[in-house]
Amino acid sequence: xxxxSIDIREHQGELEALVRDILAEAERQGASxxxxxxxxxxxxxxxxxxxxxxxxxxxxxxxxGITVHAGSSKGSASTxxxxxxxxxxxxxxxxxxxxxxxxxxxxxxxxxxxxPGVIPDLDLFHQAPLDPGLAxxxxxxxxxAGLAFDxxxxxxxxxxxxxxxxxxxYGNSHGFVGGHAATRYGTxxxxxxxxxxxxxxxxxYTTAREREALEEPERVGLxxxxxxxxxxxxxxxxxxxxxxxxxxxxxxxxxxxxxxxISGGALYRxxxxxxxxxxxxxxxxxxxxxxxxxxxxxxxxxxxxxxGVATREKAFVEGGVVxxxxxxxxxxxxxxxxxxxxxxxVHNLTLAGKTLTFEALLKEMGRGLYVTELMGQGVNAVSxxxxxxxxxxxxxxxxxxxxxxxxTIAANLKDVYRNIVAVGDDLDVRGNVRAxxxxxxxxxxxxxxx
Amino acid sequence: MNExxxxxxxxxxxxAELDLxxxxxxxGALSGGAIDMGEVxxxxxxxxxxxxxxxxxxxxxxxxxxxxxxxxxxGEKSGFAYVEDITRTGLESAVDAARSIARxxxxxxxxxxxxxxxxxxxxxxxxxPTLSAxxxxxxxxxxxxxxxxxxxxxxQVTVRLVADHDTMLVMATDGTLCADVxxxxxxxxxxxxxxxxxRERGYAGGGGxxxxxxxxxxxxxxxxxxxxxxxxxxxxxxxxxxxxxxxxLGPGWPGVLLHEAVGHGLEGDFNRKGSSAFAGRIxxxxxxxxxxxxxxxxxxxxxxxxxxxxxxxxxxxxxxxxNGVLKGYLQDKLNARLMGAAPTGNGRRQSYAHLPMPxxxxxxxxxxxxxxxxxxxxxxxxxxxxxxxxxxxxxxxxRFTFSATEAYLIEKGRVTRPIRGATLIGNGPEVMTRVSxxxxxxxxxxxxxxxxxxxxTVPVGVGLPTLRVDELTVGGTGA
Numbered sequence: 001x002x003x004x005s006i007d008i009r010e011h012q013g014e015l016e017a018l019v020r021d022i023l024a025e026a027e028r029q030g031a032s033x034x035x036x037x038x039x040x041x042x043x044x045x046x047x048x049x050x051x052x053x054x055x056x057x058x059x060x061x062x063x064x065g066i067t068v069h070a071g072s073s074k075g076s077a078s079t080x081x082x083x084x085x086x087x088x089x090x091x092x093x094x095x096x097x098x099x100x101x102x103x104x105x106x107x108x109x110x111x112x113x114x115x116p117g118v119i120p121d122l123d124l125f126h127q128a129p130l131d132p133g134l135a136x137x138x139x140x141x142x143x144x145a146g147l148a149f150d151x152x153x154x155x156x157x158x159x160x161x162x163x164x165x166x167x168x169x170y171g172n173s174h175g176f177v178g179g180h181a182a183t184r185y186g187t188x189x190x191x192x193x194x195x196x197x198x199x200x201x202x203x204x205y206t207t208a209r210e211r212e213a214l215e216e217p218e219r220v221g222l223x224x225x226x227x228x229x230x231x232x233x234x235x236x237x238x239x240x241x242x243x244x245x246x247x248x249x250x251x252x253x254x255x256x257x258x259x260x261x262i263s264g265g266a267l268y269r270x271x272x273x274x275x276x277x278x279x280x281x282x283x284x285x286x287x288x289x290x291x292x293x294x295x296x297x298x299x300x301x302x303x304x305x306x307x308g309v310a311t312r313e314k315a316f317v318e319g320g321v322v323x324x325x326x327x328x329x330x331x332x333x334x335x336x337x338x339x340x341x342x343x344x345x346v347h348n349l350t351l352a353g354k355t356l357t358f359e360a361l362l363k364e365m366g367r368g369l370y371v372t373e374l375m376g377q378g379v380n381a382v383s384x385x386x387x388x389x390x391x392x393x394x395x396x397x398x399x400x401x402x403x404x405x406x407x408t409i410a411a412n413l414k415d416v417y418r419n420i421v422a423v424g425d426d427l428d429v430r431g432n433v434r435a436x437x438x439x440x441x442x443x444x445x446x447x448x449x450x
Numbered sequence: 451m452n453e454x455x456x457x458x459x460x461x462x463x464x465x466a467e468l469d470l471x472x473x474x475x476x477x478g479a480l481s482g483g484a485i486d487m488g489e490v491x492x493x494x495x496x497x498x499x500x501x502x503x504x505x506x507x508x509x510x511x512x513x514x515x516x517x518x519x520x521x522x523x524x525g526e527k528s529g530f531a532y533v534e535d536i537t538r539t540g541l542e543s544a545v546d547a548a549r550s551i552a553r554x555x556x557x558x559x560x561x562x563x564x565x566x567x568x569x570x571x572x573x574x575x576x577x578x579p580t581l582s583a584x585x586x587x588x589x590x591x592x593x594x595x596x597x598x599x600x601x602x603x604x605x606q607v608t609v610r611l612v613a614d615h616d617t618m619l620v621m622a623t624d625g626t627l628c629a630d631v632x633x634x635x636x637x638x639x640x641x642x643x644x645x646x647x648x649r650e651r652g653y654a655g656g657g658g659x660x661x662x663x664x665x666x667x668x669x670x671x672x673x674x675x676x677x678x679x680x681x682x683x684x685x686x687x688x689x690x691x692x693x694x695x696x697x698x699l700g701p702g703w704p705g706v707l708l709h710e711a712v713g714h715g716l717e718g719d720f721n722r723k724g725s726s727a728f729a730g731r732i733x734x735x736x737x738x739x740x741x742x743x744x745x746x747x748x749x750x751x752x753x754x755x756x757x758x759x760x761x762x763x764x765x766x767x768x769x770x771x772x773n774g775v776l777k778g779y780l781q782d783k784l785n786a787r788l789m790g791a792a793p794t795g796n797g798r799r800q801s802y803a804h805l806p807m808p809x810x811x812x813x814x815x816x817x818x819x820x821x822x823x824x825x826x827x828x829x830x831x832x833x834x835x836x837x838x839x840x841x842x843x844x845x846x847x848x849r850f851t852f853s854a855t856e857a858y859l860i861e862k863g864r865v866t867r868p869i870r871g872a873t874l875i876g877n878g879p880e881v882m883t884r885v886s887x888x889x890x891x892x893x894x895x896x897x898x899x900x901x902x903x904x905x906x907t908v909p910v911g912v913g914l915p916t917l918r919v920d921e922l923t924v925g926g927t928g929a
Contacts, residue, residue: 049526049723058531058547059803065513076511080534090514097510100583101500104508132550155724192725192846199727201846239693269503269606270642270649376851377840378873378925382642382651387690387873387925389842389851406849408873408925410692444927446692446875 006042007127008165009181015040016179018082019171022066025091027173031068031098033109035172035308038064038082042165046135048143049158056132068094072103106333109307112174114339116310120303123296124182126210128163135161138187138217146191146221150229157190157201159221163211176308184299185211189224193232200231207430209297227372230393234405237394237447243368243421244409244443245361245395248428250374251435255351257379257386257413258282258289259433262322263342264331266381273384273414277322283417286354289317293347300432306344314340316349320418351435353423361424361439363398369445370395371409384413390445404447411443452567454574458619458629462492462516466536473621479545480522481623484552487523487783489622490545491760492536493802498578499612502590505598510583519802520544523784524552532803566628568764571748571757572659574631577613580661586611589665596674597641603685604678605649606642611635613662620762624783628762633659634753634909636898639673643681652681653855656896658751680837680856683868690857690872690926696832697874697922698825698860701893703837705912708813709901710841710850711878712743716770716778717796717808717903718785720845727848727879728776736776737882740818743771745780747795747811753897754812754911758795761806765795770813771882780808800906810901814913818888822916825887827863833924834858834865835874848878873925881919889916 015038026034040062047055065078068091075097077090143159164184171177188205204223206215215223246254258274266272274282283289293311295301304310307329315323327335328343356364375389387410393400424437459470473490480488494516501509518541519532529551533540581589590609597607614634621627636657642649654676656669699707712728720726728736737743747756747765756765761783769777781789782797785808798809826834834857841852853873858865894913901910 053527053551055527055805056529056551057805058544060532061534061803063515063534074509076509077513078511079514079516081514081516086514090512093512096583097512100587101508101510102506102587104504104506107508157723157725198848199725199846201725201844269608270644271606271651375842375844375849375875376853376873377842378851378853378871380651380871382649383684383870385870387853387871387927389849389873389875389925391849405847406875406877406923408692408851408875408923410690410872410925410927412927444692444925446694446923446925448923449694 006130006165008040008042008167009125011040012167012169012179012181015167015169016177018064019169019177022064022087022091023171023173025087026066026068029091029095031095032071033069033173034066035109036064036066037168037170039166039168043163044130044132044135045160045162046132046139047158047160048136048139050156051140051144053136054158066091066094068098069108070095070098072105072107073098073101074107075101106330109172109174110309110329110339114309115174115176116178116304119178120294122294122301122303124180124209124301126183128211130163135163142187142189142217142221144221145218146189146225149222149225152193152195152229152232153191153225154194155192157192159189162186170304170308172308178304178308180302183209185214187214187217187220189221191224191228193228195232197233200228202227202231207299231403234391234403237369237404237407237445239446239449241442242445243365244440245365245368245370246438247370247372248424248426248435248437250371251351251438252428252431252433253374254416254438255289255349255433255435258417259316259326259346259349260381262316262325264325264327264335267325268331268334271382273382278325280322281320282322283317283320284353284420285320287317287320287417287420288315288352289349290315291346291349295348298348299430300348302347305341307339309339309341309343311341311347347432349433353420355425356422358424358426358437361422361437362395362400364422365395365439366398368395370400386411386413386416408446409443410446416440454631455619455627455629458617458631461494461617462536462619466538468538473541476541476545477621477623480549484524485522485549486525487622487624489521489620490541491519491802492619493517493616495614495616496578497612497614499610500586500590502594502609505594507587507590515801517802518544520548521805522548522551526788527551528805530805566626566758566762566764568758571755572633572751575633575661576615577633577635577661578615580663589670592667593639593670593674596671597639597678600675600678601643601682603643603645604641605644608640610638618760620760622762626762628758630757633661635660635662635664637665637673638898639677641677641681643678643685645685648685650681650684652677652679652684655898658753658897659755660751683856687868687870689928690869691924691928692926694921694923696829697919697924698829698832698834699914699917699919700834700836701889701891701914701916703895703912704835705814705895705914706838706841706852708743708815708914709810709912710843710852711881712770713745713810713813714843715845715848715878716780718779718781718789719808721779722785722789726845731776734776735774736879737771737774738885739774740888741771741774741882741885742816743813744769744816745796745810745813749812752812752894752911753899753909756811759797760799761793761797763793763795763797765811768794780810782806782808798908800908804906807904809903809908810910812894812911812913814892814894815888815915817890817892817915820887820889822889822891825889825916825918826860826865828887828918829860830862832860834860843878849875850878851875869926875923875925881922884920885917886920887918891915
């Protein structure tokens with residue numbers, strides 16, 4: 001496996017040809033329309049634990065999926081096998097399913113004029129060799145920096161270095177075929193600290209399209225160590241109602257619940273706590289939520305969505321008011337609206353608001369809970385009821401104090417967004433959902449009975 | 451060579467013009483030198499699913515995944531490579547990549563592989579064609595109808611039917627040669643009800659390692675009724691209390707408590723590395739004497755069961771906690787060897803593209819002496835949690851959460867009014883010492899559990915008798 005020299009871009013033409021072949025096969029088998037997505041990945045993950053190499057994992061994936069439309073009904077099939085016989089069988093399987101599903105007039109391809117004329121170059125591919133030796137050295141220096149930080153760092157779950165090259169191609173029977181090749185690099189570290197009150201773990205990671213844009217490995221190890229040690233000997237908080245400050249790393253989940261509630265699938269199924277919210281105030285007047293799908297080097301950047309529809313920059317929430325839902329072709333037809341280029345989700349979503357420095361945010365809060373970890377799935381998307389496990393720090397007089405844990409925070413999300421006081425100047429740009437720290441005026445914190 | 455191995459070889463190897471002895475020869479490159487064990491895992495998996503909403507079946511999909519994964523283990527190190535097709539050259543290149551971990555090429559010969567004898571825990575059926583497409587569509591429409599007939603407040607019904615047919619063959623340099631054919635089916639019913647502008651969701655599901663014939667009209671109707679019932683309960687729910695209190699867990703799916711509070715923390719990898727709150731505590735009292743917790747992969751036809759695990763080890767019944775005393779861990783081959791223990795049949799992987807690790811199968815608590823009514827009656831003020839969604843655990847600190855989807859207040863020994871779903875949080879080793887009463891009504895879940903660990907998901911089961919925990923933090927919004 002000569003992975004060190006792999007350049008996935010060389011396969012893009014092949015994948016495009018494969019997509020065209022599959023579309024032709026679908027037409028031959030009688031589909032009135034079809035859409036195909038194909039992908040190929042190659043990657044390497046290397047883990048070092050307590051100074052020793054622990055895992056070397058190579059991955060190579062290739063596969064395609066097809067949806068055929070037979071009038072107003074449809075069927076889908078996918079496989080990892082792209083030989084001619086497998087293509088025929090997979091298309092036949094999708095056709096067979098389409099013969100049994102019922103007609104739905106909202107089915108069908110997106111309108112042809114919505115496809116991008118030219119696929120934008122988003123600068124997503126930055127080749128670097130998949131070198132296991134270099135990855136091992138990087139992981140080792142990352143973990144070593146963390147282990148050396150404090151004698152209470154007694155154990156490690158390892159440092160991991162990842163490299164991935166991916167190529168995605170989508171095409172449909174309008175004649176549109178488009179693709180992207182992208183790279184992604186990452187370094188992460190998980191450490192364990194112990195004192196007389198037990199063990200705690202925490203982590204840090206960095207990820208980027210370019211290897212050069214990653215945080216230094218030693219820095220990742222150190223941040224993991226600082227975060228882990230800070231959690232030792234946690235206490236509890238008396239049950240009550242307090243201001244809650246979500247760290248930038250956790251606040252992305254709030255952005256996620258908000259975009260979920262104004263997404264087409266939840267809306268047409270009436271499975272959202274923000275039904276009929278277009279044009280209404282759902283958050284504090286200073287809060288906005290927007291996406292930038294065409295951001296160069298962005299982790300979520302893409303020129304077209306899962307329906308082949310050109311993506312564009314847009315605000316979902318501005319001034320706390322819903323400006324746009326997030327819609328796919330199908331969900332937009334269900335709602336009698338137009339697709340927003342969000343089939344398959346959002347791309348580089350950012351939550352913003354009245355911005356203070358993190359220190360000013362703490363002062364504004366005065367006394368309350370700073371949440372740095374959330375646990376569990378206690379979010380009811382239909383009612384907006386929210387109740388999740390939380391850990392973090394107790395803030396007193398605007399200063400971060402003792403670590404606290406085994407708490408829950410609860411409220412209804414409708415109130416949470418309306419009660420956002422301000423946000424921090426510490427936007428976390430590592431993921432597809434980007435958020436700063438977020439201060440919420442009040443939530444119920446369940447801790448001890450005190 | 452046993453029949454199961456021969457059958458799997460026909461599906462997995464023959465299309466690639468490979469045979470068992472050819473595969474074994476290549477396995478030889480993973481033996482000798484610094485390599486303790488080499489392993490090749492072949493898999494062919496077909497999945498079909500159908501989905502209904504708005505009263506009609508409008509989506510169906512089929513997927514075929516076929517590939518092989520090669521692992522070389524040297525001490526604590528694992529080298530791993532996979533290819534998403536089964537070919538001779540793919541096998542050779544994956545072997546080369548995986549063995550690079552050992553730095554010195556093994557060029558020994560694999561010992562002649564011997565088939566593993568294991569009693570089958572389910573029939574080797576392909577469940578996908580056990581109902582015709584017409585009958586699958588008709589089944590979903592019937593369930594939709596049944597749900598809508600229960601109550602006119604039902605606004606939305608979604609039903610999903612999934613059938614999975616998984617064929618695996620694993621061979622390893624320790625002599626393992628083993629194959630398994632694994633059927634898995636499930637049906638999920640989700641409803642939204644509305645009254646006076648308030649909407650709530652309800653859910654029910656079931657399944658197992660069976661064919662689709664288990665989804666009789668009666669079971670379909672029962673799932674529909676149950677989904678609507680839970681939604682209607684939630685329509686009446688008031689605010690849940692906040693703070694520590696007595697919690698009574700109902701039988702069945704609330705066994706997710708054990709999965710989170712105990713099970714993960716007893717997986718061998720975490721204990722070998724000393725990263726679990728339970729590490730080094732074998733023989734200690736870690737739970738109240740009322741608690742005996744087991745993991746059992748042998749239960750007939752259950753979702754969490756396996757005839758053999760993904761390393762070819764027959765599954766078994768592993769006692770984790772007996773009368774409150776920590777007895778054992780869940781082991782795969784690598785961690786068992788490093789800890790000087792025996793594998794317990796818990797080495798599992800999501801697919802050929804993932805490394806195996808210790809995972810649960812069906813995890814449950816043995817029944818106790820109390821009538822469930824007595825357990826409720828013993829409680830002056832508290833919460834009765836009848837059903838849950840998912841949970842999560844931090845095995846290092848022992849913190850875990852699980853989120854109730856159907857819960858009630860208990861007042862003066864009686865279940866009174868429903869309360870909104872709330873997350874419960876506690877510390878595994880502490881909470882287990884606060885179990886004061888165990889009911890005589892052990893029930894296993896209906897077959898819909900999925901467990902995630904290190905990015906890999908596998909099907910699991912849980913079970914619980916009615917249980918009283920003297921104190922657990924309830925995360926509501928009320929007083």
